[in-house]
Amino acid sequence: MPFIYIWEYTVKKEFLQEFIKAYRPEGDWVQLFKKSKGYIKTDLLQDHSNPTRFVTIDYWNSKQDRDAFQDQLAGEFKQLDQACEKFTQNEKWLGDFDVSTD
Numbered sequence: 015m016p017f018i019y020i021w022e023y024t025v026k027k028e029f030l031q032e033f034i035k036a037y038r039p040e041g042d043w044v045q046l047f048k049k050s051k052g053y054i055k056t057d058l059l060q061d062h063s064n065p066t067r068f069v070t071i072d073y074w075n076s077k078q079d080r081d082a083f084q085d086q087l088a089g090e091f092k093q094l095d096q097a098c099e100k101f102t103q104n105e106k107w108l109g110d111f112d113v114s115t116d
Contacts, residue, residue, distance in 0.1 A: 020108040023068045029101040052079025
């Protein structure tokens with residue numbers, strides 16, 4: 015059963031294209047995630063009524079795989095996170111979830 019974690023972002027209009035490039039399914043974040051075992055995929059969702067609002071859904075085989083990634087690549091993670099901070103007005107972690115099979 016896959017593990018996912020979800021973030022919500024409000025993007026500054028002047029950085030909309032840069033944000034999409036970094037967070038899209040083949041973007042900078044996915045390239046970093048792919049360096050670790052257990053990563054499955056990322057979905058980038060854009061709100062129809064508010065085009066500066068996005069949600070990312072990152073899929074991993076397990077929470078342990080995601081946590082190991084964050085530990086093993088902490089330096090690269092921090093560097094990319096700092097580079098992308100200028101793109102957003104707000105970031106909100108929505109949570110860690112298991113995909114329900116019922």
